[in-house]
Amino acid sequence: MTEDRRTDMTPDGPTEPPAETASDTAFETQPYTAQDSAPAGPVTLRSTLSRFRSDLYGGLRGACFLRSGFEKLDSTPLSLVLLIVADLVLNLLVSLLLVGRGGNFSFYSVPYFLFYLPLFLLFGMAGRYLVHRPLAISGIAAALVAFSIPIEVCHGILEWLAQWRPFERLSDHLAAPHYYRFFGWWLAAALLFLLRLEGPRGVARRLRLVLLFLVLVAVPLYYYQRGDLWVSKEEGNESGALTLTxxxxxxxxxxxxxxxxxxxxxxxxxxxxxxxxxxxxxxxxxxxxxxxxxxxxxxxxxxxxxxxxxxxxxxxxxxxxxxxxxxxxxxxxxxxxxxxxxxxxxxxxxxxxxxxxxxxxxxxxxxxxxxxxxxxxxxxxxxxxxxxxxxxxxxxxxxxxxxxxxxxxxxxxxxxxxxxxxxxxxxxxxxxxxxxxxxxxxxxxxxxxxxxxxxxxxxxxxxxxxxxxxxxxxxxxxxxxxxxxxxxxxxxxxxxxxxx
Known part of the structure; x- marks a missing residue:
């Protein structure tokens, strides 16, 4: 993944960021000032697209349980917005290809689809005080969104294969309760990412970060599945939705x-x-x-x-x-x-x-x-x-x-x-x-x-x-x-x- 090499500013002058060890245990908490969050240079379309490609690649690495580059927590709010848009577009395109043009855009699914966003931001706000990074909010949220994108692609491929008779048994493994296998995949990637973060010093602090994630993110998402944005008429209620008046x-x-x-x-x-x-x-x-x-x-x-x-x-x-x-x-x-x-x-x-x-x-x-x-x-x-x-x-x-x-x-x-x-x-x-x-x-x-x-x-x-x-x-x-x-x-x- 392409990384921006920046100099951390301390009261004693510039120092190079700490090197990573093979065991992923060299985590140091660095004091930071307002200059830490300043961009390394002017934001151009080319640099934005380059960073976006790097984020997608990092999401793939993270989903494969490798170091993703997101561990530095230097993703900007713009990076987060682009990943959210990519997630939306991917779901819409995959569901459109699977359902066909005869389907409908499901406005009902939008709140469920974006339910993760306030959870990620809330967790980022809470976790910022444990990781001591100015971009922790957008950095953590961007990583969690990026990890879900390749998993969504994998899910879409399996759904496409399930439409063919030789693979029709796959359909039973793409809905609840088997859906949670994909959720478990994402959850494992997210937990490993949190344990690798640069910032939190000591086992106790990292465990608190993991506990925060489980309470603020994992548990709510377990009970609220994401829906597809483009659904066939057969997936909606023939007589409309029940309203509990x-x-x-x-x-x-x-x-x-x-x-x-x-x-x-x-x-x-x-x-x-x-x-x-x-x-x-x-x-x-x-x-x-x-x-x-x-x-x-x-x-x-x-x-x-x-x-x-x-x-x-x-x-x-x-x-x-x-x-x-x-x-x-x-x-x-x-x-x-x-x-x-x-x-x-x-x-x-x-x-x-x-x-x-x-x-x-x-x-x-x-x-x-x-x-x-x-x-x-x-x-x-x-x-x-x-x-x-x-x-x-x-x-x-x-x-x-x-x-x-x-x-x-x-x-x-x-x-x-x-x-x-x-x-x-x-x-x-x-x-x-x-x-x-x-x-x-x-x-x-x-x-x-x-x-x-x-x-x-x-x-x-x-x-x-x-x-x-x-x-x-x-x-x-x-x-x-x-x-x-x-x-x-x-x-x-x-x-x-x-x-x-």
């Missing part, structure tokens, strides 16, 4: 109680069906639409009117339906377990959302921070509710991972895909996912048998996948030995009601 908060306080309190009890001698729908992802309306139609079908055809609950994450329904959260799902399951006849009634739980290869169902409703649904969590909730007989349908990619953990003698389990493949149809503007359309929109309208409906819908989905040249999703089904006679009695009861 007084009206929404007041409604949510009562909506779940209004659904749970009037649930009808089971009738001895008559097997009844209870329905709980869970639409987990607020970003796409297809989950709201699919679950709304499913509930209506079950209320009218399968007799769940007065025995159904619908939980939805979507800005459209924020004042009409309770949010789909783990806490609300737990309350709904417990309430159904209380009112149903556990020896003959059946719960039909239908969950629809995005799924990951780690078999985690997306539960999102920004700006809320919500807990995700895993197979183990769902199993605990069902067991806590004490519901003996249940049909659990999971409509999501890789949903087959829910089969084995949920297996019980009194359960029928249906998933839209196996544990290693995606399901299809969760696009913008859609009314159903492919599985939802085949299972709910078609098959369940002609039979009261859930297993027959599954077989018919699986054949339909295979046909669609062949026509679209898609990789088979392989919907799955599993039934415990105790559920068969219960479902037969329920089917007979429903057929008799339908014949009247």
């Amino acid at each position: 007084d009206e929404v908060l007041t409604a949510q306080n009562r909506l779940l109680d209004e659904q749970l309190a009037p649930l009808l009890p089971g009738r001895p001698g008559h097997p009844d069906l209870y329905f709980i729908g869970f639409a987990g992802d607020a970003s796409q309306d297809v989950f709201l639409k699919e679950l709304s139609v499913t509930r209506q079908l079950f209320d009218t055809r399968f007799g769940t009117a007065g025995r159904s609950v619908l939980l939805v994450n979507n800005p459209q329904s924020a004042t009409a339906l309770p949010f789909a959260t783990v806490g609300n799902l737990e309350r709904a399951l417990v309430r159904v377990g209380e009112v149903m006849n556990r020896d003959e009634d059946v719960l039909f739980l239908y969950v629809s959302s995005h799924g990951s290869r780690d078999h985690e169902l997306e539960v999102s409703n920004p700006p809320l921070e919500l807990k995700q649904v895993t197979p183990e969590l769902l199993r605990r909730l069902l067991r806590k509710a004490g519901i003996r007989y249940k049909v659990v349908v999971v409509s999501a990619c890789f949903s087959g991972g829910f089969i084995q953990p949920l297996q019980e003698d009194g359960s029928l389990l249906i998933t839209a895909a196996d544990a290693t493949h995606e399901s299809f149809g969760c696009g913008f503007g859609e009314n159903y996912t492919w599985f939802g359309e085949a299972f709910v929109g078609d098959a369940l309208r002609s039979t009261y048998s859930f297993t027959d409906a599954f077989e018919k819908s699986r054949d339909t989905i295979r046909k669609w996948e062949t026509e679209k040249d898609e990789t088979p999703s392989n919907p799955q089904i599993w039934a415990g030995k105790e559920i068969w006679p219960v479902l037969k009695r329920l089917q007979k009861e429903l057929e008799q009601r339908g014949a009247k």
